[in-house]
Amino acid sequence: MQRELARQFLYDMMLARQFEQAAADQYQQGNIAGFLHLYPGEEAVAVGSLRAADAGDYVVSTYREHVHAMVKGITPRAVMAELFGKATGCSGGYGGSMHLFDREKRFLGGYAIVGETFPVAIGVGYWLRMTGQNDVVYCFFGDGAANQGTFHESLNMAALWKLPVLFICENNHYQIGTEIHRHTAVPEIWRHTTPYGIPGKRVDGMDVAAVYDATRDALAFVRAGNGPMLLECDTYRYRGHSMADSGAYRSALEVQELMARDPVRTFRERALAEGWIRETEIADIEKQVQETVADAVQFAEQSPDPDDVRKDVYAEPFRLYGGSR
Numbered sequence: 644m645q646r647e648l649a650r651q652f653l654y655d656m657m658l659a660r661q662f663e664q665a666a667a668d669q670y671q672q673g674n675i676a677g678f679l680h681l682y683p684g685e686e687a688v689a690v691g692s693l694r695a696a697d698a699g700d701y702v703v704s705t706y707r708e709h710v711h712a713m714v715k716g717i718t719p720r721a722v723m724a725e726l727f728g729k730a731t732g733c734s735g736g737y738g739g740s741m742h743l744f745d746r747e748k749r750f751l752g753g754y755a756i757v758g759e760t761f762p763v764a765i766g767v768g769y770w771l772r773m774t775g776q777n778d779v780v781y782c783f784f785g786d787g788a789a790n791q792g793t794f795h796e797s798l799n800m801a802a803l804w805k806l807p808v809l810f811i812c813e814n815n816h817y818q819i820g821t822e823i824h825r826h827t828a829v830p831e832i833w834r835h836t837t838p839y840g841i842p843g844k845r846v847d848g849m850d851v852a853a854v855y856d857a858t859r860d861a862l863a864f865v866r867a868g869n870g871p872m873l874l875e876c877d878t879y880r881y882r883g884h885s886m887a888d889s890g891a892y893r894s895a896l897e898v899q900e901l902m903a904r905d906p907v908r909t910f911r912e913r914a915l916a917e918g919w920i921r922e923t924e925i926a927d928i929e930k931q932v933q934e935t936v937a938d939a940v941q942f943a944e945q946s947p948d949p950d951d952v953r954k955d956v957y958a959e960p961f962r963l964y965g966g967s968r
């Protein structure tokens with residue numbers, strides 16, 4: 644592996660881990676409102692898959708999307724400020740944690756509805772194909788979302804029209820508190836593409852290098868005009884589903900076993916053992932990450948609120964609340 648790439652993976656994953664920890668702290672201090680779904684444990688998926696992307700590729704993601712947004716180029720400042728609901732956030736403070744958006748970075752959300760990413764992604768894919776562009780749209784979704792009708796409808800249309808969509812399942816084995824064997828008849832999500840003639844593949848989602856390699860191959864396939872592909876990344880979340888969930892439905896032993904496969908620590912150890920990085924470089928990254936996260940929090944704290952929350956709302960208030968004039 645190239646040293647530069649190894650360093651990038653480690654930086655991204657360490658930043659992701661620290662950023663999410665800071666978000667949890669800020670939530671507990673009352674600076675972040677609403678739902679907050681965090682990503683620790685799943686870092687290798689966003690980092691490995693999105694570091695394989697071209698700048699022109701598009702991303703549609705779920706409500707667990709802070710890390711996807713940052714790897715796609717939205718700054719930690721703009722993400723943290725959005726979590727705080729501040730005017731300097733990437734969605735102007737209107738969206739919050741679940742609705743990060745940046746058109747220029749081609750990051751098209753942040754969607755709170757389970758299964759909502761599919762129709763949005765194939766809409767973008769349809770436009771890319773109609774206009775003859777060579778970019779690919781990433782469509783992230785959870786294992787629970789694979790049970791939604793939109794998944795199957797979208798797979799059908801994407802295959803039928805050979806849309807340039809890369810479906811990426813973040814299989815963390817849980818749909819809130821329901822384990823995958825209790826919510827999905829066929830728990831191998833990659834096999835769900837078979838009836839649509841779409842190639843599906845499973846990859847170790849705790850191994851950033853494996854995710855990167857699998858994504859590069861998949862992107863080459865999709866970009867060559869062969870239509871969509873699906874990657875199922877086998878991963879795990881270390882925290883509860885959201886800040887409102889303690890995760891008490893999982894055994895301590897299960898969590899411990901998966902902690903032993905921590906994607907950040909295992910890659911760090913591997914990178915050292917392979918000679919891709921030195922201890923001193925890791926210490927530098929650690930320092931840089933700490934400063935970046937502290938700066939993002941300070942920026943969010945000091946930023947102003949949006950000046951008028953009704954701006955950009957096009958529905959008439961009376962109609963909105965069922966009143967009459």
Ligand SMILES: Cc1ncc(C[n+]2csc(CCOP(=O)(O)OP(=O)(O)O)c2C)c(N)n1
Nearest residue numbers: 707755756757785786787788815817818819
């Ligand atoms: C259509 C719809 N139904 C239910 C919910 C409530 N809900 C929010 S997250 C979630 C679980 C989704 O699990 P999964 O797709 O595996 O994603 P994960 O949270 O594990 O990343 C549910 C049921 C929702 N947001 N949208």
Ligand SMILES: [Mg+2]
Nearest residue numbers: 785786815817
């Ligand atoms: Mg899940």
